[in-house]
Amino acid sequence: MILxxxxxxxxxxxxxxxxxxxxxxxxxxxxxxxxxxxxxYRDVFRAATAVSGLAFVLSGPPLVRMxxxxxxxxxxxxxxxxxxxxxxxDAAYPMSPGLDLLMNLAFVVxxxxxxxxxxxxxxxxxxxxxxxxxxxxLAMLVLMSLGPGHFLGIVSRVQALGRATLLAIGASYLYRGxxxxxx
Numbered sequence: 001m002i003l004x005x006x007x008x009x010x011x012x013x014x015x016x017x018x019x020x021x022x023x024x025x026x027x028x029x030x031x032x033x034x035x036x037x038x039x040x041y042r043d044v045f046r047a048a049t050a051v052s053g054l055a056f057v058l059s060g061p062p063l064v065r066m067x068x069x070x071x072x073x074x075x076x077x078x079x080x081x082x083x084x085x086x087x088x089x090d091a092a093y094p095m096s097p098g099l100d101l102l103m104n105l106a107f108v109v110x111x112x113x114x115x116x117x118x119x120x121x122x123x124x125x126x127x128x129x130x131x132x133x134x135x136x137x138l139a140m141l142v143l144m145s146l147g148p149g150h151f152l153g154i155v156s157r158v159q160a161l162g163r164a165t166l167l168a169i170g171a172s173y174l175y176r177g178x179x180x181x182x183x
């Protein structure tokens with residue numbers, strides 16, 4: 001699952017903010033602020049978002065082939081591709097209103113579908129991921145309603161890290177079933 005790995009790596013490019021003078025507060029500004037107009041490295045972060053989106057879109061068909069033939073597994077693969085489409089839109093039109101809502105919704109649907117078809121041990125990971133996504137989404141909604149600041153940046157970064165982690169774990173779950181068997 002090289003495409004999912006590339007997508008996760010590019011999606012995690014926001015971590016570069018700790019090495020570049022971005023002018024974005026990691027405590028109070030959401031990750032999406034890195035792509036806002038006027039930010040010094042916005043083109044770097046927009047390009048990374050576009051690459052991650054394209055990688056997630058292109059990983060959809062292989063994910064469908066690797067996943068079990070069941071609607072919940074197909075929903076998981078489709079959610080990854082939809083998340084990729086939304087990431088590409090985000091790269092083209094950063095800070096678009098409503099796009100954050102759609103991205104969260106796509107991710108929650110994908111994580112929820114994992115809960116429905118992953119086996120017992122893996123299902124615990126899916127439940128933890130879904131819980132983290134719902135908790136950070138709710139926290140971001142509450143913090144945004146309070147106005148600027150209020151540690152929104154921390155919650156946004158926890159959410160981004162959780163998304164990347166759950167995508168990587170999901171790919172590894174599917175990939176482990178397709179490794180060559182050693183006699």
